[in-house]
Amino acid sequence: MTELELFYQLKEQVLRQYKESHPYFMGNWKSFTSQDILNLMDDIQCQTKQTISEKWIYTHLKPEVNVKLPRKDMLAILCSYAQCGSWEEFTFKKLQPQTPILEQVNPISKPPFSYFYLVIGGMLLVGLIGGVWWMVNKSNKDETLQLQNSYTKDTVAKEEVKAYVIEDTMEKPIELSKTKMEFTKPTQVVLKSPFYEPKKMVIQPNEPLSTIELKPNDYALIVKAFMKSDIKNWQTRKQQLQKILADDLEVIVMLPNNLGAEYFNKEEFAQKLIIPSPSLKKMNIVELQQDEQKRIKWIRITQH
Template sequence: MNPLNVFFQLKNDVLLTYQKQYPYFEGTWKTFSSQDIQNLIDLIAVQVKQTVSEKWIYTHLKSETNDKLPRKDMLDILSQLVGYSGWDEYVFKAKQNEIVVAAQPKKKRNVFLIGIVILALFLVGFISYQIMKKEEIQTIEVKNAFTEEQINSDEVKAVMIENNIESPVEIIDSKIQITAKDSTKIVLKSPYYKEKTIVINKENTTPITLQPDDHAMILKGFMKSDIKDWQTRKEQLQKILADDLEVLVMLKNDLGIEYFNKQEFSEKLIVPSVSLKRMKVIDIRSNEKNEINFIRILQE
């Protein structure tokens, strides 16, 4: 079997693995967005304990054609993500499957596949029924710990952690909707609030409160408000932004990424503009001095 053909098969398996974690994604590599790329990077970090860059995914996974194989260490990471020990085992299994499929008469293969599909549907239905009997959907508010106001659903995301695997939890109208078991571990993340981990049980309906990150909130105010005092903005930015600040702005329609340093980004913030208000912060990180040293923004 041609190694490139095996790599294309691996790309499909990676996409299927991603869809298991993010079932609302029904696209292809061509429609894989910048946010999907970030989700995939996080998924690899959690399940394989390895890192993959955005540029690598753009170059090797989103591309419709591949002229040569990527480095073997990267192939090992993707193979481990889809359940194999590495690229060598993935290639070995792919060759075995090719031999088995080729050896089966067409009719027998079709009957065999139909049987597998029917059995799988039956098992899924049965398991879902058993789970529904034991679990019930809960709705829990997410609020600002200081103001007690509901937090905008766009500003926070939640994941459920089971067996070290993260699954996204839906947030609608500032409320988490979750099918709680005896104890469900939830992690809430936001660029403007401090990360929080909680355990929810079937009887727990108490609102979840998140503590605002002061510097992130100041930055949000600069980006969303109509403050005219540019000198005040400039002085405050010097205090909250680290000298080695990196800002990545992901452009619409996957047109690429713009990079800004502290001086360049500060100049954009000092003078309010329509384009500035259309920027959506999706990630903020700070150093040990509590200065913001990394910002990821989605240009809406």
């Protein structure tokens, strides 16, 4: 395998790492937009504390065919971003043979009797542990709690949803675990999210829930898309924001490292959404309120 072939594999690893940070991106290097390039530059700087220029990405990552191998220092940055260690470590692992070569045993020399049974016992023990792990892992996978968009059936991230048990009109927060939601007595549960309508349920004993559908909050999802996606038509986006944002909108952005908060009104916040930036994509909506016409009137945002 040549070094250029190894570089192609590294490019795919970098693309997979980018998709982990931007799961809404479903394309490849050919469909990478200018906004995706800015996002990638920002990701690399945050994770590796080093920079890669926009021109370098256009020259080495976007082309389907590479004529020559980039400099080793740039390869090292990509390897660090893609969780591959260094370029030397990456190439060493890729060039290792897939099947280990067994050491030949002299047919004349036979292992001691006790050693033979020790090896057989160890193999049986490893097989038993592997079987138990597979059964437990399969059981947990079958019982994984799934949150779904009621229209698209797409999976809803649990980080975007909070669950509460209602006891005497009080809401007590509970954790959305990986397993099914089960209770020993009839229990009122409500699920809340800034992007989905609240869902109230009464879960009966011995009635485990493995799938819960949530009705999307259309206006909230539009704002989320504006914050996370590339701009298409700023004039259309401006008109849409005028419709879905209330005139008295208040936006509170919580600054990291306990530095306080920033305040934005409708005009200031809309301006941020009309012309997205890498810093905008680091913002996450955690709370949202709407008026009688479903227009968004209050937003709380955190930064990462």
